[in-house]
Amino acid sequence: MFFKSNFSYSNSGSSYSDLLLEIDSGNIQSIYFYPRKREIDVLYKNGKKEKIPILYNDQLILEKATENKVELTINNSRKESSTANTFSSIGLFLIFVFAIVLILRSTSKLASRALGFGKNKSKFITIDEVDTRFDDVAGVPEAEEELKEVIKFLLEPKKFTDLGAKVPKGVLLIGPPGTGKTLLAKAIAGESGVPFLSIAASEFVELFVGVGASRVRDLFEKAKEKSPCIIFIDEIDSIGRQRGSGIGGGNDEREQTLNQLLTELDGFVDNSGIVVIAATNRPDILDSALLRPGRFDRKIEVMLPDLDGRKKILSVHSLSKPLEKNVDLGYWASRTVGFSGADLANLMNESAIHCAREKSKLICDVHIENALDKITLGIRTSLISSTNMKKVVAYNEVGRAIVSAVKNGIDSVDKITILPRSGYFGGYTKINPDEDIVSSGLISKKLLLTKIEIALAGRAAETIVFGKNEITQCSINDISYATNIVREMVTKYGFSIIGPVSIDNNTDISLGDGLVAKKSIIADNTYSQIDNEIINISKISLNNAINIITKNRILLEKLVDVLINLETIDNNIFKKITFDLLKI
Ligand code: ADP
Ligand code: MG
Numbered sequence: 001m002f003f004k005s006n007f008s009y010s011n012s013g014s015s016y017s018d019l020l021l022e023i024d025s026g027n028i029q030s031i032y033f034y035p036r037k038r039e040i041d042v043l044y045k046n047g048k049k050e051k052i053p054i055l056y057n058d059q060l061i062l063e064k065a066t067e068n069k070v071e072l073t074i075n076n077s078r079k080e081s082s083t084a085n086t087f088s089s090i091g092l093f094l095i096f097v098f099a100i101v102l103i104l105r106s107t108s109k110l111a112s113r114a115l116g117f118g119k120n121k122s123k124f125i126t127i128d129e130v131d132t133r134f135d136d137v138a139g140v141p142e143a144e145e146e147l148k149e150v151i152k153f154l155l156e157p158k159k160f161t162d163l164g165a166k167v168p169k170g171v172l173l174i175g176p177p178g179t180g181k182t183l184l185a186k187a188i189a190g191e192s193g194v195p196f197l198s199i200a201a202s203e204f205v206e207l208f209v210g211v212g213a214s215r216v217r218d219l220f221e222k223a224k225e226k227s228p229c230i231i232f233i234d235e236i237d238s239i240g241r242q243r244g245s246g247i248g249g250g251n252d253e254r255e256q257t258l259n260q261l262l263t264e265l266d267g268f269v270d271n272s273g274i275v276v277i278a279a280t281n282r283p284d285i286l287d288s289a290l291l292r293p294g295r296f297d298r299k300i301e302v303m304l305p306d307l308d309g310r311k312k313i314l315s316v317h318s319l320s321k322p323l324e325k326n327v328d329l330g331y332w333a334s335r336t337v338g339f340s341g342a343d344l345a346n347l348m349n350e351s352a353i354h355c356a357r358e359k360s361k362l363i364c365d366v367h368i369e370n371a372l373d374k375i376t377l378g379i380r381t382s383l384i385s386s387t388n389m390k391k392v393v394a395y396n397e398v399g400r401a402i403v404s405a406v407k408n409g410i411d412s413v414d415k416i417t418i419l420p421r422s423g424y425f426g427g428y429t430k431i432n433p434d435e436d437i438v439s440s441g442l443i444s445k446k447l448l449l450t451k452i453e454i455a456l457a458g459r460a461a462e463t464i465v466f467g468k469n470e471i472t473q474c475s476i477n478d479i480s481y482a483t484n485i486v487r488e489m490v491t492k493y494g495f496s497i498i499g500p501v502s503i504d505n506n507t508d509i510s511l512g513d514g515l516v517a518k519k520s521i522i523a524d525n526t527y528s529q530i531d532n533e534i535i536n537i538s539k540i541s542l543n544n545a546i547n548i549i550t551k552n553r554i555l556l557e558k559l560v561d562v563l564i565n566l567e568t569i570d571n572n573i574f575k576k577i578t579f580d581l582l583k584i
Contacts, residue, residue: 019052023064030071031061130196132186138316139309139341140180143173143302147184150275150298151192154228157273168298170265172236172291173279175302178342181279184302185232188277195229197222201238201278204257212239212257220264220274228273236278240286258287265295304340306439307333313341317348324364332368335414338438347371377428378421390564392462393418393426396474398559399461400429400454401574402552403545406584407450408434410575416559417568426474445495448485452541453548455482460545461556486537487530496533503530555581 019042022028032041040061042050054061065072134144153160153167160167173181189196199219204212223231239257265276278296280286290296305313310333318329336344350371355363401413411432418427431454437447458475494500503522549556559577563569569577 016052016054020060020064023061023068023070026068028065028068028070030073031065033062033072033074130186130190132183132190134187134191136316137180137183137187137341138312139305140184140302143184143300144187146298146300147171147188147277148191150277151188151194154192154194154230154273154275157228168275169294170276170278170296171298171300172283172296173277173300173302174283175281176304176340177281178340179302179304180341181281181302182234183341185234185277185279188230189232192230195226196232197226197229198232198234200234201236201240204239205253212253213260216257216260216264220267223274224272231274231276233276233278235280236290237280237282237285240278240280240290242285242287243289258290262289262295304338304438305344307337307435310336310339310344313344314348317345318363321348321352322362324362327363327365327368332372335372335432337435338433343375347375350374373421376430377417387564389426390418391560392466392472392474393420394560394563395461395465395556396458397427397429398556398563399457399545399549400431400478401559401569402556402578402582403454403457403460403548404429404431405574405578405582406548406552407453410578410582411571413571413574415568415570416563416574418563419567443493445489445493448489448493448495449537449541452482452485452538453545455479455485456538456542457545457549460542461549463542464546464549464553465556482538482541483534486534486541489537490530490533496537498526498529498533551583552581555583 019028022042022044023031027045029043029045032043034040038055039051039053042052044050062072064070134148137144150168150171157167173184175181185198189198197219204215219231223229239254239261241254241258243255243258276296283291283299291299307330311329314329314332332347336347339347347368348371351363351368354367354370354374358367360367397416397418401416404412408431412434414430414432416427416429420426421428434447437443455478456475458478459471462471462474489495490498491503494502503526555578558581559569559574562573562577566573
């Protein structure tokens, strides 16, 4: 090895015959022979080193070298290469084994998946795994109370059964999106101290037909082992929809899953220590069998929060955020009528982002104002440069504000702006919805007519100021909004001369396997009556708006002037200007 590693070659380029002569003349010290490489390394007595090509297994050189007693080393390249070979074959072998293991593993995974795809992925969550507590849920005290009671049922069933009371089996949380249903369920998991099994209903139904039903079965089996425990099924409407009637009904995967769920709900005996809690924001589409007594017989409504609730939710979500001292969350609660808990959480989060963007240390009113604008109005885009455009937009917005002030009071106008926002054409007038109406959820004919008049007020103002032929498409969004409301009035709520009929354009006929056919059930005659009514109501509403604005022409001009100057009029300025001038 010494020889090899110290061998550096001269490039004198002796030939094979030269080498033979050199060997004969005794000038060669040693020869290093690589039969497989078909070359030799030659070390001359004068220290010169050389590589010379030879024939494979060259006998002549060997004979000559032995004859002249030249030190001859046969390079064990065979051995080297055989080691290499061994290594490579071991490598190959390892790769082979590895591949086999991989294949086996993936097939066994496949196999286990094939055998176990009916098992659901739900896990028992222990209290330690959930941080959510009832303290994190604000503004829904009734729901909270009822759920606490359910926990009591589970933990001390005897107290209730001794009095002959039945422990409820199913509790359905109903409410608009973002009101905190899932959050409440998490809080129960965090507070109850009983095992909590959570699954989204959509997880029941997957690619394979028949999986859903077996997953439901598996879920309840798991639950029975752990009782007392709580099963939580989120967004239950995705399997609990009304089962179709008509051709092929009862055949599709979702329906089988639902049937299995119904069976399981019936199957466990009262007081077996399992309570199923489900959440949905579409109780109207749930199958009636799901809602009958003995199944989800307890319904807990999780409503949009009221003023006080919004304030509490805002404070829950500003706990971890540094608020400036004079930020009044009560004020912000009053500015956010109709916001859900999720909207409010988003508001505080956006405020914190605005704050960070401006590199401030504390969140102050300006940040919250900007965040509110962003959420309700969209992101501000570049300014309108054309003064003509500014004017048109300003008349549109002020027109809406005036009609709203006349119809709903001066306080209803939260903000008018001509700063364009993405998603809106021109400016925006933010109108606070009425607290009572939001919380009662009642929609009156008067309320809808007012909405339509406000929506068409932009067009009304333009018509008054610029004349019938100079109107623009500025109010395009409002017109389509108004038309949608009018259509609902006529076809859904029975608020028109057509009468108290619900004219749902199509009925669904289930064809099985999730296929649904639409079938029209309206006579052509009724169609044209509907159209006439829609046009009629829209025109009358536009006229009403024109009348209101005509009466308030002076106020209109004044507000437009201010708006073009300031670009945004907030509630205070609006009140100041409007107070004396508004004619109702
Ligand atoms: P859903 O009713 O649609 O299930 P979620 O419970 O998922 O609504 O709410 C989404 C988020 O909104 C929650 O994670 C929470 O941050 C916030 N949120 C909603 N409602 C409330 C509430 N009542 N109190 C505090 N935060 C809430
Ligand atoms: Mg949810």
